[in-house]
Amino acid sequence: AQSVAQPEDQVNVAEGNPLTVKCTYSVSGNPYLFWYVQYPNRGLQFLLKYITGDNLVKGSYGFEAEFNKSQTSFHLKKPSALVSDSALYFCAVRDPGGYNKLIFGAGTRLAVHP
Amino acid sequence: DAGITQSPRHKVTETGTPVTLRCHQTENHRYMYWYRQDPGHGLRLIHYSYGVKDTDKGEVSDGYSVSRSKTEDFLLTLESATSSQTSVYFCAIQVIDYGYTFGSGTRLTVV
Numbered sequence: 001a002q003s004v005a006q007p008e009d010q011v012n013v014a015e016g017n018p019l020t021v022k023c024t025y026s027v028s029g030n031p032y033l034f035w036y037v038q039y040p041n042r043g044l045q046f047l048l049k050y051i052t053g054d055n056l057v058k059g060s061y062g063f064e065a066e067f068n069k070s071q072t073s074f075h076l077k078k079p080s081a082l083v084s085d086s087a088l089y090f091c092a093v094r095d096p097g098g099y100n101k102l103i104f105g106a107g108t109r110l111a112v113h114p
Numbered sequence: 115d116a117g118i119t120q121s122p123r124h125k126v127t128e129t130g131t132p133v134t135l136r137c138h139q140t141e142n143h144r145y146m147y148w149y150r151q152d153p154g155h156g157l158r159l160i161h162y163s164y165g166v167k168d169t170d171k172g173e174v175s176d177g178y179s180v181s182r183s184k185t186e187d188f189l190l191t192l193e194s195a196t197s198s199q200t201s202v203y204f205c206a207i208q209v210i211d212y213g214y215t216f217g218s219g220t221r222l223t224v225v
Contacts, residue, residue, distance in 0.1 A: 006156075034213060043204060043216035044157075051211065090156060099164050100145050100208045101172070104157040 002027045004093050006105035013081045013112050021076040021108045023091030032094035033074040034102065035065055037087050044090060050074060061085070081112045117141040120205050120217035127224055133192040135220050137205030139185075145208035146188040148172075148180065150201040151219075157204065163188055195224045 003026045013019045025031055032051050036044040048059025055067045065076045076089060089108050095101040118139045127133050137146065145164055149157040149172075159172030161180040169180050177199060179191045192199055202221050206214040 004156075036214075036216075043218045044206075044214075046213045046215070049211065049213055099162060099170070101147070101159060101162060102214060103159075104149075106154055106156040 004105035010109045019081045034092040036090045118217045135190045137188040143207040147206045
C-alpha cells in the first residue's frame with residue numbers, strides 16, 4: 001500500500017539555525033512528492049514539489065527539499081529558520097492509482113524559538 | 115484561498131442529523147476532493163470527483179456521500195452525523211502540475 005511517514009510529531013529549532021523536517025514514502029513507480037504548510041486556522045498551502053529532474057527542489061519562503069530515491073525520503077530543509085516558519089508541515093505523495101489523489105503524512109509541527 | 119470557498123466555516127450539529135458542506139470553485143477545475151483532518155492522522159481522503167456526476171470513494175468514506183451536479187460545486191453530506199465525524203473538513207482542487215489548492219476548511223462539531 002502507498003504511504004507517507006513523518007517520523008517526528010514536533011521539531012524544535014532556534015531561530016537562525018538550519019531546520020529539517022523528515023519524510024519517507026512508500027509508493028510503486030516513480031513518486032510525485034509534495035510539501036504543504038498549514039498556519040493556524042488556515043487551509044494548507046503548497047510549498048514545493050518533486051516530479052522529476054534535480055533531486056534538490058526549491059520552493060516558497062526559502063524552503064527546499066531533497067529527494068533521495070535509495071532512501072525513499074523527501075526531507076524538507078531551510079538554511080536559517082524564522083519564528084514565522086512555526087506551523088504544521090505535511091508531506092504528501094501522489095497515489096499512482098490515478099485521479100491525482102494525494103496521500104498525506106500525519107504532519108510535523110515545527111516550533112521555531114527566538 | 116483564491117478560487118475555492120467552503121461553507122459554512124463552522125458548524126455545530128446534533129448526533130443523528132444530516133449535514134451538508136459545500137465547496138465552490140471559480141476556476142473550472144476537473145478534479146475536486148474532500149479530506150478530513152484529525153490529529154495524528156493528517157489528512158485522509160473521503161471522496162473525490164473527476165467530473166460532473168463522476169465521483170468515487172476515498173479511504174474513509176463510510177457515513178459520507180457526495181454530489182457534483184455542476185463543475186463548480188462539490189457537496190459533502192454526512193447522512194446521519196456521529197461524534198466520530200467531529201473534524202475539520204477540507205476541500206481541494208487539483209491545479210496544474212498535480213498540486214492542490216485547498217479551501218479554508220469547515221470545523222464541524224457533532225454533539
